Amino acid sequence: MDALVTILAGGLNSAIGPTAIVFALAAIGLNVHYGYTGLLNFGQVGFMLVGAYGLGISVSIYGAPFWVGILIGLGASVALALLLGFPTLRLRADYLAISTIAAAEIIRFMIRSTGAREFTGGPFGIPSNVGGPGFAQTWHQMNPFPSGRYTFGWLQFTHTRLWVVIVGWGLVALVTLVVWLLMRSPWGRVLKSIREDEDAARALGKNVFAYKMQALILGGVLGGLAGIVLALNQAAIGPDQFLPQLTFFAYAVLILGGAASIFGPILGAFVFWFLLSSVERALLTADVIPTATIGPARLAFVGVLLVLLMAFRPQGILGNKREMVLDG
Amino acid sequence: MAEQTSAAAALAGVEPVPGVAKPDPILIADGVQRRFGGLTAVDVEHLEVQRGGITALIGPNGAGKTTFFNLMTGFDRPNAGTWRFDGHDLSHVPAHQVARYGMVRTFQLTKALTRLSVMENMKLGATGQAGERFLRALVPALWRPQEAEIEARAIELLERFRLGHMRDELGGELSGGQRKLLEMARALMVQPSLVMLDEPMAGVNPALTQSLLRHVQELPSMGMTVIFVEHDMDVVMEISDWIVVMGQGRILAEGPPADVARNPDVIDAYIGAGHGDESRFTPAPRRSGTAPAGVIEVTPPDEDEGTEDLADGADRRQEDQ
Numbered sequence: 001m002d003a004l005v006t007i008l009a010g011g012l013n014s015a016i017g018p019t020a021i022v023f024a025l026a027a028i029g030l031n032v033h034y035g036y037t038g039l040l041n042f043g044q045v046g047f048m049l050v051g052a053y054g055l056g057i058s059v060s061i062y063g064a065p066f067w068v069g070i071l072i073g074l075g076a077s078v079a080l081a082l083l084l085g086f087p088t089l090r091l092r093a094d095y096l097a098i099s100t101i102a103a104a105e106i107i108r109f110m111i112r113s114t115g116a117r118e119f120t121g122g123p124f125g126i127p128s129n130v131g132g133p134g135f136a137q138t139w140h141q142m143n144p145f146p147s148g149r150y151t152f153g154w155l156q157f158t159h160t161r162l163w164v165v166i167v168g169w170g171l172v173a174l175v176t177l178v179v180w181l182l183m184r185s186p187w188g189r190v191l192k193s194i195r196e197d198e199d200a201a202r203a204l205g206k207n208v209f210a211y212k213m214q215a216l217i218l219g220g221v222l223g224g225l226a227g228i229v230l231a232l233n234q235a236a237i238g239p240d241q242f243l244p245q246l247t248f249f250a251y252a253v254l255i256l257g258g259a260a261s262i263f264g265p266i267l268g269a270f271v272f273w274f275l276l277s278s279v280e281r282a283l284l285t286a287d288v289i290p291t292a293t294i295g296p297a298r299l300a301f302v303g304v305l306l307v308l309l310m311a312f313r314p315q316g317i318l319g320n321k322r323e324m325v326l327d328g
Numbered sequence: 329m330a331e332q333t334s335a336a337a338a339l340a341g342v343e344p345v346p347g348v349a350k351p352d353p354i355l356i357a358d359g360v361q362r363r364f365g366g367l368t369a370v371d372v373e374h375l376e377v378q379r380g381g382i383t384a385l386i387g388p389n390g391a392g393k394t395t396f397f398n399l400m401t402g403f404d405r406p407n408a409g410t411w412r413f414d415g416h417d418l419s420h421v422p423a424h425q426v427a428r429y430g431m432v433r434t435f436q437l438t439k440a441l442t443r444l445s446v447m448e449n450m451k452l453g454a455t456g457q458a459g460e461r462f463l464r465a466l467v468p469a470l471w472r473p474q475e476a477e478i479e480a481r482a483i484e485l486l487e488r489f490r491l492g493h494m495r496d497e498l499g500g501e502l503s504g505g506q507r508k509l510l511e512m513a514r515a516l517m518v519q520p521s522l523v524m525l526d527e528p529m530a531g532v533n534p535a536l537t538q539s540l541l542r543h544v545q546e547l548p549s550m551g552m553t554v555i556f557v558e559h560d561m562d563v564v565m566e567i568s569d570w571i572v573v574m575g576q577g578r579i580l581a582e583g584p585p586a587d588v589a590r591n592p593d594v595i596d597a598y599i600g601a602g603h604g605d606e607s608r609f610t611p612a613p614r615r616s617g618t619a620p621a622g623v624i625e626v627t628p629p630d631e632d633e634g635t636e637d638l639a640d641g642a643d644r645r646q647e648d649q
Contacts, residue, residue: 178466186457186475187465193441193452196499200439203401204518205427205455214462322498323443 003285009154011278018161018233020273021168022048022226026250027257027265028175029222034251035259036183037215038195040097043084044223044250046104049242050076051224052231053111056126059135061119066138070228077224080107081217089212101244112239125238136235139163164233171229172266175222180262182218191215192260252306258316260323267317275302335381335548336569336584344583344591347374354379354522354553355400355431360409362395362577369395370406371577377522377570382544382554384564387574393557394436396574397526401433402426414521428455430521436530436557440507442500446491449499449510450482451475453517482517489513489543505536512543516552523547525556529563541567565589 014020026044033039054073058064064072084103088096111120121130128134145159157165182188190211193201198208231237249272257268279298283289289297315321338351353376362370370392377383385393398404400411402423410419413431421429441449457478458464459471486492489509494502502510508528515523528544529537537560545567547554558564564571564585571588573581581591588594 181466181468182462185465185468186451186459186471187462189444189448189452190460192444192448196441196443197439199403199435200441201452202403202423203427203433203435203439204453204514205424205432206452206460207424322501 005154007278007281007285010281011274012154013156014277015270015274016155016165016169017273018164018168018229020269021165021172022230022233023250023253023272024172024266024269025168025175025226025229026223026246027253027268028172028179029219029226030250030254031259031261031265032179032191032215032219032222035254035261035264036188036195037191037212037219038093039089039212039216039219040093041100041216041219042097042244042247043100043102043104044219045242045244045246046100046107047077047080047220047223048227048230048246049104049107049111049239050080051227052237052242053120053126053227054224055228055231056135056237057120060126060131061121063131066135069135073228074221074224077220077227078217081213081220085213085216089209089216101247104242104247105244108239108242120239121237123239125241126236128235134235136232139232140235161233164229168229168233171225175225176262176266183262187211252302255316256306256309258319261316261318261320264316264318271317272302275305335378339378339381339570339584344581344587346579346582348376348582350376350378352379353377355411355413355555357400357411358409360396360399360411361407362392362399362404363407368577370399372396372409372579375572375579375582377553377555379553380548380551381569382548382556382567384568384571385555385557385574386559386561386564386571387580390576391574392577393574394526395577397433397524397557400426401431401524403433427518427520430519431524432515432518432520432522433524434508434511434515434526434528436526438504438507438511438531440499440502440510442498444499445495446486446497446499446502446510447479447482447495449514450486450517451478453514454478454481455518478517485513485516490539505532505540508532508540509536509543512540516547516550520552522553522555525554527557527559529558529560537563 026048029047030041030044033041033044051073054076055069058072059066059069080103084096084099088099110116112123112125114122116122117124121127126135128136140160140163143159143163145162147159150157150159150162183191190201190206193204193206194208194211201211202208227242230241253268253272254265255268256272257264257266276298279301280294283294283297284291309316313319315323342348342350355375355377357372357375359374360370360372361368385396387393395404399406399409400413400418402418402421402425406419410417412418413426413429416429418426418429418431426432441452444452457471458474459468464470483492483495486495489512491506491509491513494506499507499510508531512523512525512528525544528540532540541563544554544556568585571583571585572579573588573591573594581588581594583591
């Protein structure tokens with residue numbers, strides 16, 4: 001019984017933890033892209049990267065104030081969306097997919113190159129102590145919770161984690177509200193019509209390119225925000241955190257929860273990290289396989305679950321079955 | 329034959345020759361050419377379309393009808409040529425702005441937005457919506473009143489098209505014929521002055537064809553001009569005030585239905601030279617399941633077929649599923 005509590009408590013702590021928040025935000029961005037507009041962005045991690053590094057570089061390396069750093073992080077996401085959108089949004093969906101996955105990797109390699117070390121920290125990234133107190137100093141100073149450990153039933157937090165979790169879920173709620181308002185408006189209707197058939201939207205007088213660009217920017221900014229939360233949570237960033245699989249985790253989160261649903265990405269993030277973490281703990285407790293293989297094993301397990309979900313509930317947990325049937 | 333409409337009356341004295349001037353043209357095309365590689369898909373020297381009339385665009389497969397539609401509506405760019413719509417030069421106007429000038433089109437392969445409800449489909453058609461702007465969308469108070477007006481207009485149109493009871497169904501749940509109705513009703517939400525219908529009757533069962541026909545016939549009385557592409561000659565003869573015949577990209581003939589039916593050039597284009605008797609004008613070799621009886625079908629000796637498919641090949645794949 002104790003073991004079960006440990007497993008479930010571990011899962012729950014992960015499910016509401018900073019990583020789940022980061023993926024919820026990234027997946028909400030992808031939902032705007034893919035779920036509502038039909039844009040295949042396979043480089044969401046690139047937006048996360050420029051968000052995190054926009055903050056890190058401007059504050060830690062160039063000494064900008066914290067809030068300016070946040071704005072630069074978000075601005076960098078907008079810039080990346082414009083850069084990717086202009087050449088590709090007039091083309092078929094596949095071109096955006098190819099360009100985004102490539103762009104995210106190109107940016108990562110540029111950031112991590114030794115030549116760029118002076119400006120980006122190179123392969124070592126931006127540790128917390130670079131440029132004095134580091135880019136997260138203001139963030140930690142804003143923390144209203146006194147140092148210490150906080151326990152709420154099964155949930156346990158340090159004061160820094162509690163601060164990230166509260167602000168993080170607050171951001172998720174705010175962003176969800178904005179996306180909900182947008183998607184029930186005529187603006188959201190145009191995005192959905194573009195997802196269904198952009199020529200029909202065009203024939204009815206909608207500037208498809210402009211709407212796709214707006215959607216790409218909005219979802220990209222949400223990706224940038226995810227990167228900023230990631231950076232603040234760790235108080236340090238490294239280039240190799242931003243590998244392509246982060247995008248695919250975010251897609252897994254989105255599809256698990258249900259694309260084109262408002263709460264899908266949030267529930268998806270919660271369930272995804274709950275499963276990953278509790279399976280890990282279960283395997284640890286059961287002691288049936290070597291500890292070193294637990295990491296891959298839990299991913300394989302969640303992968304199998306996703307396959308089963310797709311087979312039996314292709315619309316995701318919260319997706320609309322009626323809509324899904326029409327998808328083929 | 330169509331009952332005598334005002335447009336038909338206005339066109340009565342117009343000489344039935346290609347490129348002839350009309351008393352009150354809403355659309356005037358000049359020297360419009362579209363080439364795909366070595367192939368000239370459209371080569372229209374001069375065409376005028378009478379305001380308030382129903383003009384049919386006919387011709388064998390690959391004649392360039394759909395390409396011509398695509399050009400006029402900004403979905404394709406010509407290699408040469410200009411055209412004026414209602415006094416505006418639309419030659420370099422992108423597709424989404426064409427609708428704002430009052431020219432709206434439908435597609436050969438119906439584009440009902442499958443995962444939007446019928447009502448959402450309709451509301452999308454309204455132009456100039458405040459709530460379609462990003463920041464205003466966030467404040468419902470700024471677009472709710474307009475939305476209510478749009479909805480009222482949509483309900484009215486849906487009732488007229490007998491889709492009122494389907495308003496909450498998803499577009500993808502409608503039958504093929506209902507989708508055609510929805511697409512036409514949605515186009516009317518734009519409040520256009522010119523409606524371009526690409527094969528509005530294709531794939532529609534005969535019962536629904538009649539009701540669709542009546543809807544098309546009503547459009548001029550609502551102040552709209554209609555141009556439509558159609559293979560079903562019964563339909564064409566029944567509702568058109570004027571018929572334009574295309575072949576290999578060019579305009580072979582135009583005139584009132586009765587004249588066109590007797591025109592030896594037209595009969596040649598359809599049946600081939602040497603079979604110029606009028607009785608051959610309503611043969612019906614059925615095209616694989618898509619068209620109702622009365623279709624003129626010619627195995628096209630031209631490669632133009634493929635080029636028309638460029639525009640909507642993707643959808644054809646979808647529909648095949």
